[in-house]
Amino acid sequence: MAGTAATGAVCITGCSWRNSSRWEFLSNAQAETLAALADQIIPEDDFPSASQAGVVVYIDRQLMGPYRRHRGAYQGGIESADQISRKFCGVALAQARPTMRQEVVSALAERFREFFEMVREHTMEGYYGSPRHGGNRDAVSWRMLGLKEPPLRGRAHYDLSKGRGS
Amino acid sequence: MKRVFFHVALAAGILILCAAGAIGGATYYYTSQRGAGCAGCHEMADYVGAVHASSHRSVGCFDCHSTGWAAKLRHTAVHLSGRTPEAIRLRDVDVVEMTAKCQSCHQREYATWRAGPHSATYAQIFTNAQQNATRRLMDDCFRCHGMQFSGSIGDIVQPQSLNGPWRIVRAGLASEPTMPCQACHWIHREGLPVSKPVARFSVAGAADGESLAFFDRREQMHFAIAELPLPQIFDRARPVNVSPDQRQALCYQCHAPRQPDAESAAARNNWGAQAGSGDDRTPLGVHEGISCFTCHSGHGESTRASCATCHPVMSDCGLAVEKMDTTYANPASKHNIHWVKCQDCHTHGVPRSMHRGSEFVKPIQWNER
Structure with a gap:
């Protein structure tokens, strides 16, 4: 009975006491900065950019699972990216003009090389990996590469009762 | 003794009233907003957003998904523990329940599908003596039959050999379809609500091609036909x-x-x-x-x-x-x-x-x- 009461209470509040962000780990502001950073690594052209393809969703979900160990690095790195951006253009990275973002990210890559390389690696994973992990939305990168996914696999005909395939 | 009993009964009564109020309130909160309440839990936000951009946008979450106590308790436990799955998917039993709910609106389609070969049940597919005596049972069967089943081939049919008789391990699935609506249709697909044509075409006529999508078991997602x-x-x-x-x-x-x-x-x-x-x-x-x-x-x-x-x-x-x-x-x-x-x-x-x-x-x- 107490359990059901707790259930009802949690449902009613919409769990807003726990996290008002639409993301699982990141805050809304952190996600915006990370999206701006990832979009400098894979920008939009004929195909979607990193954030449009769900890379931030991918990283956010992994930070709740296998990449828990990188939580501190992300929080610190994103804060550093915003600090550099404020120093360069007076606003956070997500609010900076597109031309300035590249300079900010270049500076970040120079000063926080380890963090930048981690984000680049995770952005690649999210963009080119399986859509089931949250990135590569609608298998967009596979279509960009011309991969036929899912592949066609006709079943082999065989008859084990005859002791051989047929 | 009577006094103790009175206090216990009073406490229990208050607890029951609180629980009933909370649960009733929660149910109203969720159902009155066509799923917006579900999005209050951030894990659900993407999925609810997808539904609101889909052809089923006028359908509330609870018109298709379970609202039972077990589901509510399970969701709450997962949410509070922080052990959210990487991707939220329907369980085997949810898929079975969903198929019956599709019927409530798509009765004609359901009836023709039910009468055709694509409604073959787990028992018909996985205990087929002619098939099992000549070909080895394997997980790859799930690519096209029972693709939403969460276990391996040994979890659905035994014995795993060429010698029967074979039986369905999870007896509750024996008479359920192996190719349910979600095998070929993407319920949350992006698009406008589809209106029914005034006159039906013949067998050579148009079908709702936009909803067609293949559920790929390996990726656990639908691929729209345009991408296949x-x-x-x-x-x-x-x-x-x-x-x-x-x-x-x-x-x-x-x-x-x-x-x-x-x-x-x-x-x-x-x-x-x-x-x-x-x-x-x-x-x-x-x-x-x-x-x-x-x-x-x-x-x-x-x-x-x-x-x-x-x-x-x-x-x-x-x-x-x-x-x-x-x-x-x-x-x-x-x-x-x-x-x-x-x-x-x-x-x-x-x-x-x-x-x-x-x-x-x-x-x-x-x-x-």
């Missing part, structure tokens, strides 16, 4: 004329040709995927170039009556085409409807006036409608 490949197929060295009807890309995911065996002449000569191999049903001969959907209706798969769509009821030979025994369903028969050639009947030569091959039938293309 249409194969290039060869009849030995000759490229086969495959209809460009993109809806067929869905059929080909399961009824697919195979690459030739390594030592075969087809492999040595790079002839590619061979017609008639694997589970392929690509039409050759007189029916080459026509779409699967020209003869097969989307849900019921009934084909007998579709012959009359193109052929006169009485053929040039004086035979009633709908009553002809052409052994059309037997893959070993040269009269199999998928690859019957003029020469198979006209063994002494094809009359010149009939020598028109597949040009005789110009199939209606999906995008021409």
